[in-house]
Amino acid sequence: FAPEKKLGVALVGLGYYATYQLAPALEKTANCHLVGIVTGTPSKAETWKKKYNLQDKNIYNYQNFDQIANNPDIDVVYVVLPNSMHHEFTLRAAKAGKHVICEKPMAVSVKEAEEMIAACKAANVQLAIGYRLHYEPFTNEVMRLAKDKDFGKVTFVEASFGFPLRDPKAWRLNPKLSGGGPMMDVGIYALNAARYATGEEPISVTAQTVKTRPDIYLPGIEETLFWQMKFPSGAVSNHTTTYNSGLQRLYVGYENGNLEMSPAYDYGPLKGKTSKGEMNLPIVYHQVLELDGICDCIINKKPNITPGEEGLKDMKLIEAIFKAAKTGKEVKV
Ligand code: NDP
Missing domain, CATH: 3.40.50.720 (NAD(P)-binding Rossmann-like Domain)
Known part of the structure; x- marks a missing residue:
């Protein structure tokens, strides 16, 4: 009430x-x-x-x-x-x-x-x-599957989020205002998804960037970023974030099944299925x-369920991912 x-x-x-x-x-x-x-x-x-x-x-x-x-x-x-x-x-x-x-x-x-x-x-x-996704039923189900292990342990996650950014004047392309490119903006959803889909914190990251338009994507702003993470249980993840294309997907591979959501991070309606069938969950107003x-x-x-500490975990990983992209080396976290 x-x-x-x-x-x-x-x-x-x-x-x-x-x-x-x-x-x-x-x-x-x-x-x-x-x-x-x-x-x-x-x-x-x-x-x-x-x-x-x-x-x-x-x-x-x-x-x-x-x-x-x-x-x-x-x-x-x-x-x-x-x-x-x-x-x-x-x-x-x-x-x-x-x-x-x-x-x-x-x-x-x-x-x-x-x-x-x-x-x-x-x-x-x-x-x-x-x-906002932490308050929403599809995401809560992905979290529950990591915890209750209906399909066994998670072995693999693929989570990606990108969209075509068409306004060259957008603050999102100004490193002083954005702090980075699509990783800061939407890649963070894919990163967060790998953490809630496994219920684990990554132990190391590798990353690669591809830039085709250095006139638009200035130093400090990646255009397309691919990254990979290893988890303590042995699970691995693979990710793309980009300002070049619409892309929105979460795939979770378990020992005995899988889950696939697309769209996985939008305001809704979200849509997905598992090895057991369609995810029939309520469509809600996330915000x-x-x-x-x-x-x-x-x-x-x-205490709230999305505290500063949750944001800090993603910030630490984003810094590690940027470092891995720059050095070409695996970065332990
Ligand atoms: P917008 O560009 O649409 O809005 C940003 C607003 O910030 C401006 O309208 C302006 O408001 C104010 N502002 C103050 N200084 C500046 C400046 N120097 N340059 C530009 N704007 C300035 O951005 P969004 O609303 O899309 O994003 C805002 C934040 O929300 C970001 O951090 C983004 O990551 C986050 N976001 C989260 C989403 C989610 O689903 N959780 C979805 C979309 C965004 P005013 O004119 O009132 O001063």
Whole structure:
């Protein structure tokens, strides 16, 4: 049942994801609702104010954001900015005493991710990363199969995610804002999938990059990245992430069967089958379940299931994968 008071959420950065996924989700959530915005674009402030009936005092820009500390309407700050801004705004939100939800990738380096975790701990606020799939039934079933071993142990995972990025001016192609190419953006889903499909943490990685358009894909931005991982049980994984092609797949090979999902990471509907047949699972609004799940943990003072530590694990692997691609050597993690 709904709590007595819904938590107030402020979205920071009113781009595509905030506008078309998170704000509509916040109209359906039981544990929280949209009460504030933080934007660098005054015209968006006007549009959002009218559309969501927001109060002037709950509308901030990037300069006056720290005043949010004095605003009791806002319990949770949701950082939906370009990747390299996640660190700064998570630290500022924690300092203001607000719980933080931060989009993936949580940061652009391991060092930043560790500082974000430490800042939220010091401020005694929760930090959750926007890994929406962890709140969704298909992904939960993949996790369950790793745990309950219906088909035996996992021996092999193939997980890949790419899309054709057509806008050469996108911040995603500016290494200062993105911290990397498709790996940071969508490859992280495939990486995270290998971890939840095996229920294990990789012990080593190898990687290769291919660049055909160095005029668009500047140094620091890979175009297509292939990588492989070894797991303690002996399972291995193979991955592709690219800005060159639409590709979205998760294959898990078990001792006595397999699972195949495509699409595996979209907002839905997701689709998949196992050796036993179609995965007949409910189609849900990922962001509603994610927001309600995280806010339930904040309300009831319990740890959330996608904490900063989960984001940090992916950041450590991404750094290892970039190092492996650069050196051509297997990197132990
Ligand atoms: P957009 O480019 O659509 O939006 C980013 C917003 O950030 C802008 O609209 C702008 O908002 C603000 N901003 C502030 N400074 C800058 C700057 N220098 N350059 C560009 N934008 C700036 O990005 P997305 O919404 O697609 O992605 C935002 C984050 O969300 C990323 O970290 C991404 O990885 C993540 N994401 C997660 C998804 C998921 O499924 N979990 C899906 C899509 C994205 P304003 O005008 O209000 O200042």
